[in-house]
Amino acid sequence: MTPFPEIHSSATLDAGLLEQQLRQEDALLSGHFRLSSGLHSDTYVQCARFLRRPELAAPAAAALAARIQAAGLQPDVVVGPAMGGVVIGYELARQLGTPGIFTERDADGQMTLRRGFTIEPGEKVIIAEDVVTTGKSTLEVARVLREPGRRSAGRGLANRPDGRKRWADFPAFRPAFGHSRDLCARYLPPAPPAYRW
Ligand SMILES: O=P(O)(O)OC[C@H]1O[C@H](OP(=O)(O)OP(=O)(O)O)[C@H](O)[C@@H]1O
Ligand SMILES: O=C(O)c1cc(=O)[nH]c(=O)[nH]1
Structure with missing residues (x-):
């Protein structure tokens, strides 16, 4: 497949601009939130509100695509x-010129590849995330995909500090938008909007 070089030939992503855009889309929320990991936070990045706008999603993905290409990676999917x-x-797949597929959780909460999606042994995979907090979801995807000869690289649109230590065993790109506020103690009751706002 042919990539879309006109989009990401010299793409960069300014963290300040990205934060501004997140705020403009009401995607950067303050409050008391319980995250998917169970951790609590005073800030929530609702990436879906940002990504609903193709004119914002495209440059963000372009910056990721540019970094992936600059690293010499040529993913297959x-x-x-x-x-x-x-x-x-x-x-991201559209801009890299690869297929784009997804994993999903089954009834037991296990990350799985369904819908006839397959990855052949030896294919190189980029894992794309909107948010990385603990890195658990990304690592679950990596576990699903990991077979001899397969390389994976992870990348989130937004990231929290807790996720960094988990990346040691496969290459990851630096976050586009890092939120460094402390995650609070687990046992405080979250005020609405809370889980999966
Ligand atoms: O780094 P982690 O601690 O795993 O947290 C980040 C993950 O949490 C969110 O997904 P979630 O599990 O809430 O599912 P959703 O995408 O269906 O909302 C987000 O989209 C990431 O996948
Ligand atoms: O860790 C999460 O679940 C999480 C954090 C965040 O800021 N945004 C989000 O959608 N999920």
Whole structure:
């Protein structure tokens, strides 16, 4: 497939601009939130509100695509975990000129590849995420995909500090937007809007 070089030939992403755009889309929320990991936070990045706008999603994905290309990586497929990784994964795949597929959780909460999606041994995979907090979801995708001869690289649109230590065993790109506020103690009751705002 042919990539779309006109979009990401010299793409960069300014973290300040990205924060401004997140605020403009009401995607950067303050409050008390319980995250998917169970951790609590005073800030929530609702990437879906940002990614609903193709004119914002495209440059963000272009910056990721540019960094992936600059690193000399030539992925065969982009995989994003549903739901958050679907839109950014698809847009990244479109710009890299690869198929874009997604994993999803089954009834037991296990990350799986369904819908006839397959990855052949030896294919190189980029895992696309909208948010990385602990890195658990990304690592679950990596576990699903990991077979001898397969390389994966992870990348989130937004990231929290807690996720960094988990990346040691496969290459990851630096976050586009890092939010460094402390995650609070787990046991405080979250005020609405809370889980999966
Ligand atoms: O780094 P982690 O601690 O795993 O947290 C980040 C993950 O949490 C969110 O997904 P969620 O599990 O809430 O599912 P969703 O995309 O369906 O909302 C987000 O889209 C990431 O996949
Ligand atoms: O960790 C999460 O679940 C999470 C954090 C965040 O800021 N945004 C989001 O959609 N999920």
